[in-house]
Amino acid sequence: MPFLISPVLTAGTLASLPQPALPAHGGLVLRPWRAGDASAVYEVFQDPLMHQWHARAAASVEEAGDWIREWHQAWDGEREAHWAVTDADSDALLGRVALRELRLCDGTAEVAYWTVPAARGRGVAARATTALTHWALDEAGFHRLELLHAVRNEASCRVAARTGFALEGTKRSAALQPDGWHDMHLHARVGARTSLPS
Numbered sequence: 001m002p003f004l005i006s007p008v009l010t011a012g013t014l015a016s017l018p019q020p021a022l023p024a025h026g027g028l029v030l031r032p033w034r035a036g037d038a039s040a041v042y043e044v045f046q047d048p049l050m051h052q053w054h055a056r057a058a059a060s061v062e063e064a065g066d067w068i069r070e071w072h073q074a075w076d077g078e079r080e081a082h083w084a085v086t087d088a089d090s091d092a093l094l095g096r097v098a099l100r101e102l103r104l105c106d107g108t109a110e111v112a113y114w115t116v117p118a119a120r121g122r123g124v125a126a127r128a129t130t131a132l133t134h135w136a137l138d139e140a141g142f143h144r145l146e147l148l149h150a151v152r153n154e155a156s157c158r159v160a161a162r163t164g165f166a167l168e169g170t171k172r173s174a175a176l177q178p179d180g181w182h183d184m185h186l187h188a189r190v191g192a193r194t195s196l197p198s
Contacts, residue, residue: 008107008143014078022083024131028124030083030097033072037084038065040093044116051178053153054114071098078102085115085128094119097128099136099145107143107191109136113159120155126162133163137191144190150175150182160187 022030038061044050045058058064074080079102085095095115102109111132113125129147136142147165149156160167165187174184 007105009104009141011078011104013104013140014081014102015076019075019081019083020135022131022135023088024085024127026123026127027088028094028127028131029086029088029091030128030131031086032075033068033082033084035065035068037093038062038068040116041067041096044093044114047117049117050114053150053156053177055177078104081109083128083132085113085124094124095128097125097132099132099142107141109142109145111145111147111165113156123162125156125159129159129163133189137189142191144188147187147189148175148184149187150177151185152182157185160185163189165189 019032021032024030041064042058042061045054045056045064051057058067071080071082074082080098080100081102082096082098084093085097086093093116095113097111097113099109100112111129113129115124133145136145145165147160148171149160151157151170166189168186168188171184171186173181175182
């Protein structure tokens, strides 16, 4: 059965190229993860706040290293795209930003992020999300990015608002967290190119 529309992004759009490093405002760099980042990722996931809003925990540095290998494979398989958010001068890890749930044919993805405890309250998540959004919508050619967070996660809601992700509604009882089911805010941004693909 033939399709009546062309895919927004064709298979191979991401995997055919090396994952780029992306500059962000205020001396940040979004770069591909390295094997040597595993110990820093492990340390972040010992933080109780990470346990509050994430369903996974890192039991060891080796497990964090497995995640990094999975993140590389996800780029190659065009399933997800994960970046380490680092200080441009010191290369210190400040956070992570990602595109999840990639659907190239529809040109859609879900934005996700976290920051290390020492970087919170400094605008790191917002600056990294802004840089990733610019790349995804204006350079890579995605059409729509969604951003989901627990309604009770007010800090994440502020990041969404600061980065231009409009609140579209609430998904009731949509995510299971360690303390039970959470309602989720759905935010989104749509690219400037709104014409139908040829």
